[in-house]
Amino acid sequence: NFFLPQEVFRLFRHRNKAKGAERMRGRKRWLLLLFLPLAAGIFLLCRKPEIPGGTEAERRAVLERFGWELQEECRRKDLTIPMKFDIVYENYNRIQRDQDFDLRRYAGKEVQRFQYVVTNYPNYPEGIRANLLVFNGKIIGGDLCSLEFGGFMHGFENLEGENAKK
Numbered sequence: 001n002f003f004l005p006q007e008v009f010r011l012f013r014h015r016n017k018a019k020g021a022e023r024m025r026g027r028k029r030w031l032l033l034l035f036l037p038l039a040a041g042i043f044l045l046c047r048k049p050e051i052p053g054g055t056e057a058e059r060r061a062v063l064e065r066f067g068w069e070l071q072e073e074c075r076r077k078d079l080t081i082p083m084k085f086d087i088v089y090e091n092y093n094r095i096q097r098d099q100d101f102d103l104r105r106y107a108g109k110e111v112q113r114f115q116y117v118v119t120n121y122p123n124y125p126e127g128i129r130a131n132l133l134v135f136n137g138k139i140i141g142g143d144l145c146s147l148e149f150g151g152f153m154h155g156f157e158n159l160e161g162e163n164a165k166k
Contacts, residue, residue, distance in 0.1 A: 054137030063130050066156045071117040081106045099155040101141040111135045
């Protein structure tokens with residue numbers, strides 16, 4: 001058989017195209033093999049560690065780590081995080097986000113609130129509560145609050161008397 005120059009060119013081009021596509025697939029494979037572990041590592045480093053709260057001892061330990069002293073009494077209440085946040089939940093979630101929690105992830109879910117009486121809040125000998133929100137044995141949020149009319153609410157940090165009575 002006699003090949004015309006045009007047919008030879010077509011065969012050559014087709015063979016090079018196949019090699020080029022194969023090389024490209026190989027490069028993509030290598031890029032994917034390099035990218036996946038890198039992405040997984042970044043995900044693991046950026047992920048907030050879960051805080052265990054399935055037992056009474058674990059919940060108390062979290063609050064005690066922040067320096068809070070608690071009475072023995074603990075009240076539990078089941079709550080449902082609303083699907084749509086109103087202004088009250090938006091403000092409460094702002095407190096949660098400030099301490100690296102976000103209740104939006106739990107919208108529509110039933111959670112447990114564990115409430116403790118705090119006995120060592122600066123300048124408040126009584127009327128202070130610590131609340132922990134727990135979902136599937138993990139602490140997902142919480143606050144410290146005053147029961148007084150016009151009181152305060154903030155995250156777990158001890159504000160060293162910032163809300164102290166005058």
